[in-house]
Amino acid sequence: MTRGFSFAELIVLVVIAVMALVPSITLSSRAFGDPHELIEWSTAQELCLDMIDRFKQYDCDRPLPGTPLESSDSLPPPPLAEAFGPLEVDLNRTTLFDRVYLEQMRNRGFHPMPTIERTPIPGEPGLFLLTITVKWESSSGRSQQVRHRRICYVR
């Protein structure tokens, strides 16, 4: 009636306990480990919000900075530095931030310049739709993207 555990039962119990502990530790490592994805999403969001702020009042007739010249009649596009992105364009003026940021962007498969689209809104001549998209390949290998849209006034 009160024989207690046998030796074999004890060993089986210990093995089960270890088998339960190992996945818990692994899960904990993933949960508390390096916040790669948090930093990736945060960087993408920052890039999008910066570019929304930069181009929400940008002259619609002006080509976007750093874009190729469309035709000889069109306005020449301003230099890429006019986008006021996070990276310094002039190599002689780069700082620790630019070096670290560029390296991390490369490691995470980010393009330093997001995709910027300006679309007229049918029936609303004074407004346009500004869409900013940032794409990258996450540390887990999946393709990710963040897209922000905002309706802006034509200047």
Add this chain to the structure above:
Amino acid sequence: MNERHGLLARFRDGHRPDSECRGFTLLEALISMAVLIVVITVLTEGVRLMSCQLKRATGGLGQIQQATLLLERIRTELSSAVMNPLIGSHDHQGNSFLISEPNGTSIQFVTERQEGSIRQRYLISYEARSREGNPRGPALALRRKEWRFLRSGPWTERFTLSSGWPTAWIGPLVDNKESQYQSLALEDLRWLFLVPDSDEARVFFRVKLVVRSDEEGRLLPLSTLISVPTPDRPEVASRCPCLMAPCFHPEIPDCDCCFESGGRP
């Protein structure tokens, strides 16, 4: 052979071979001790690993949160910075605000806040200084100071960080924080003043900072772009005065349509 099978069967079933209360054999005791040591080692290592990860994650996330909060605070303060009415936007530097040269690691600007029914002005200073005496610590120490700013109207005078603001304009010190930013582990901080080529009635500040994470010493870059409206804002949102007129189209910016009916827009 049969006797051996019988012993194994009894061992498997939990029955002791000779009597019901004979105690453990030496082999059982040794195996038990070995299993106990393994279990204790695994448990201790597991708990230690989890504590380390928890500490690192809490520290890392706390540091990111602190840096993000600092950037948000800077954004709020700079967004409501006082910009004097000037002809050229580039002239704001040295007049409306001061940035240290040549590195741009410190800034002083005047910001406005609504307090009750009045708008109160404050002079804000962010100063990043090199830390000396601790080669293993972070490279920069950040100090934020805030004074009441007594000048209520615009000004045309030009200043530098070394000459400073006129003492008559500076009120009492309201806030002086340095220890708050010590755990930030700041490695680099830059303030950039950016002026668009075309007239957008606003200027930009880009703040770039690099913090060092505690455990691995990895560098984490953070940055934000802040737009600040300037007083030379045009009265209309487009080059044509009749933005909402039915005749107006952004792809054909012909402003004549605004004047077709009656001469005045």
